[in-house]
Amino acid sequence: MAFEEARDEEESGWVREALAGDKEAFARLVESHQRAVYNLAYRMLGNASDAEDAAQETFLRAYSRLRSYDPARKFSSWLLAIAAHHSIDRLRRRRWTISWEGISLGRQFSTGREPEREIEQKEEREEIRRLLERLPPDYRLVVILYYWNDLSCREIGEVMGLGEGAVKSRLHRARRVLAQMLREEREVTSHRSTMAVGEL
Amino acid sequence: MEHRGELIPAYLDGEPIGEEKERLEEHLVVCAQCREELNALEEVGLLLSEAPLFSPQPGFTARVMARLAQREARRRLTRVAPALVAVSLILTSLAFLSLLGLLAPWWSSLAAPATLIDLGFDLSLRFVQTSNTLAQACSFLLGATLKALPPGLLLPYSFLMLGLMIVWARLVIPAPLPLKD
Numbered sequence: 001m002a003f004e005e006a007r008d009e010e011e012s013g014w015v016r017e018a019l020a021g022d023k024e025a026f027a028r029l030v031e032s033h034q035r036a037v038y039n040l041a042y043r044m045l046g047n048a049s050d051a052e053d054a055a056q057e058t059f060l061r062a063y064s065r066l067r068s069y070d071p072a073r074k075f076s077s078w079l080l081a082i083a084a085h086h087s088i089d090r091l092r093r094r095r096w097t098i099s100w101e102g103i104s105l106g107r108q109f110s111t112g113r114e115p116e117r118e119i120e121q122k123e124e125r126e127e128i129r130r131l132l133e134r135l136p137p138d139y140r141l142v143v144i145l146y147y148w149n150d151l152s153c154r155e156i157g158e159v160m161g162l163g164e165g166a167v168k169s170r171l172h173r174a175r176r177v178l179a180q181m182l183r184e185e186r187e188v189t190s191h192r193s194t195m196a197v198g199e200l
Numbered sequence: 201m202e203h204r205g206e207l208i209p210a211y212l213d214g215e216p217i218g219e220e221k222e223r224l225e226e227h228l229v230v231c232a233q234c235r236e237e238l239n240a241l242e243e244v245g246l247l248l249s250e251a252p253l254f255s256p257q258p259g260f261t262a263r264v265m266a267r268l269a270q271r272e273a274r275r276r277l278t279r280v281a282p283a284l285v286a287v288s289l290i291l292t293s294l295a296f297l298s299l300l301g302l303l304a305p306w307w308s309s310l311a312a313p314a315t316l317i318d319l320g321f322d323l324s325l326r327f328v329q330t331s332n333t334l335a336q337a338c339s340f341l342l343g344a345t346l347k348a349l350p351p352g353l354l355l356p357y358s359f360l361m362l363g364l365m366i367v368w369a370r371l372v373i374p375a376p377l378p379l380k381d
Contacts, residue, residue, distance in 0.1 A: 023265065128251050
């Protein structure tokens, strides 16, 4: 707790310096929050190039809105709120454009010579991505903030402008849907593998 | 049997649910459906909490700062832009003013409305006058240019003009259609 407080204090110092025009201080803020923001964007958008762009844009917006940041709030929640809104905006816009990402870069990078462990990890990652993709964006956001950004339900509520109870019920519903999808997927694959065995 | 599915998430997250906890545990022993739900939810939680945090490619901060600098430069330019526009407006209006001075002689005749025939006559007259004035202006400009040029530059200058005319002709005037026999 003491560590966290010290870190928060250091961070609010950086914010003050950045507001005074110190670019170095802002760069330090970027450095310390890049992973959280990038991961959120990646999990929301599902691919690396969109995630990179969205994460950069998040920091640019944060810089231009730094004046509106309330130091009483946690800087990370404020930043993640910007990232979340931007990602959801992007998803909305994406409905009107064709994504070439999925078409051109399918499984191009799996060469078949990777160690089994890596393939397993990749498959698991793929599975999570597929599952998340099927959740509606605001449910996806709750899951991401809860599991990867380690926010409490109250903090997620702050980010999304919802009450704690609403966040909890969304989280539970999302988990239930995910469990359902996971079960279905497992059933399909086990069915497929038994068929393959039958063919042998 | 009464299912207690609504308590499972709170139970999983280790939230205090008091004596409900014991009743849920008792229920789980006998109810396969709720047990399965608990397992499924647990599996989802495990899958998600074990998933790695993605990191951006190295140099992310530098890329953000570069974009920030770029954006600020553009913003500075847009702040200067009104001044640039104002200057160019002043220059063009000055140019127009001098043109107006050139046209002034036949402006006064416009102010006094004549009959239609007179107007038509006037118009043709004015056309002649204007073209005359323009021709004079052109010759004046050309003469001034020639006078301003040092004599040694006259030849290269005319060659340059000739070259430009050729380029202009090649680019602007459409090539004649090839004749068919």
